Amino acid sequence: MWKNAWHFVGETLRDGRPIPADGEWLVHGEKLIMCEKGLHASKSILDALRYAPGTTICWVRLAGEIVEGNDKMVATKRKILWRIDGEEVLRAFARLCALQVIDLWDAPNVVLTYLRTGDENIRDAAWAAARSAAGSAAGSAAGAAAGAAAGSAAGSAAGSAAWDAAWDAHEKQLLKMVEEGRNGKTEWIFEEE
Secondary structure: OEEEEEEEEOOOOOOOOOOOOOOOOEEOOOOOEOOOEOEEEEOOHHHHHHOOOOOEEEEEEEEEEEEEOOOOEEEEEEEEEEEEEOHHHHHHHHHHHHHOOHHHOOOOHHHHHHHHHOOHHHHHHHHHHHHHHHHHHHHHHHHHHHHHHOOOHHHHHHHHHHHHHHHHHHHHHHHHHHHHHHOOOOOOOOOOO
């Protein structure tokens, strides 16, 4: 039995070993313990991203004994089928996610420009402007959060459904961007809606 899944790596594996070449099997010979021992990966790229020690995105195959959890799996064998340096993809994805909620605050123009273009020349200025604006909005955000927490069970169910829909949309968007990155795309510009 085997399963394909997502896995992120940094400069080395978490245990310090070098990252194997694509197609080379890693083998774990001990008992599998979720989150502790074995070779991990996730069905969802967003789930895998939550555990990412670096920005290299790997499409992997798990084999041998496989134990499945809620958001990840652990196996006795794993090999990388392909990988990409995901730094630009992940930066662009983060910018896109920020743009999708930009209407929740009065973002300074430099922030909007950076989020749309990814222009590294203005990134520090955008970051400084965002921090400044966030500091003045903290009080009203705390009040809004308290009000949201007081919502009804129906509101909670609707919120859960909205969360699931947003998660699925983000998953599809990130997968599309990873595929574009595999095909050589290195810049993403997001037009004003």
